[in-house]
Amino acid sequence: MKSFFQFLFRSFAGASTLVIVWLVSFLAFEQTFVTSLLYGLLGGVVIAILLKWYHRSQFLRENGLSRREYQYIKKNLKEAKLKINRLQKAMFRTRSLSNMKQNLEIVRIANKIYAITKKEPKRFYQAEGFYFKNLDSLVEISEKYAFLHSQPAKTPELTHSLQDTRITMNRLADTVEKDLYAVLEDDIDNLNFELDFAKRTMIQSPTDHDNKGR
Template structure:
């Protein structure tokens, strides 16, 4: 939602610049209509991308990242978004009732890792194994499993392969849960520290006015 509002603001600023440049070029400097239009488009484009660059730089800085790191993470997140959509489609295509709960847990966990990284890009480095290995493996195996499941006739070899694939999906599901726990370790440590501080504060003696001594 924040990105959408930023896009609207950049677009409004670019449109304002385009209008002013066109009016100044056409009426102030008596430029031809097409030339004034060209100047206005160049001004609007420069304004839009300049504001986008400034916004990106500030956001990256606020998250403790360089502009290059933020661009790198954004590219990986864009790729991961497509992979997660494929994973969800593959797992939901498998209709076996016994697999439904496990499939939903995997989808929920994967989406949670993505959402945490989207909200705080620096967390990407805490989940590199997920983005570089585990997600790719999940997508590949889940899609093959869904394809084999959809076949009306299955050989003994196909059934064996499906059983092995299903076992691997379950193992990878546990692995991505560990990825999420690793990502949240810092939050847990911070919470423990804050709880310890709060407990010590509550245990401190107070004077007659109720103030901590």
């Protein structure tokens, strides 16, 4: 949402600069209409680029990242989004009511990790296990499971393979849930600290009140 408003601001600033530069060039410096318009377009583009550079620099400072680190993370997030799309398609190809709830939960967690790290790229390093190992395993196994599950004839061997694959997916679901907790670890620690502080304050308050009464 913040990036959207920044885009609107850049667009507004660029358009305003275009109009101002065009008017000044055309009226004050008596340039031709076309020449003034070109100056305005150039000024608007320059302002938009400068603001985009400023917003990007501010974003990197807030996340404590260098431009090289951000490009590295951005590249991996782009690849991860494609993998999550594959995961989602594979999960929904398996039309099994018994597994539907878990499939939805796996997709939800994967999308949650992606959304958090896209919004705050510095958390990417807390989710490296998810991006470089667990997500790949999930995609590969879910696609294999969807393929096997779609076969019309269920032989004993096929049924056994489906059961083994499902067991592995269950374990991976637990692992991915731990990946989400790893990404949220700092938030959980901060929340626990604030809760402990609030509890101590609530315990001490009656005593402080009694002392004041004396």
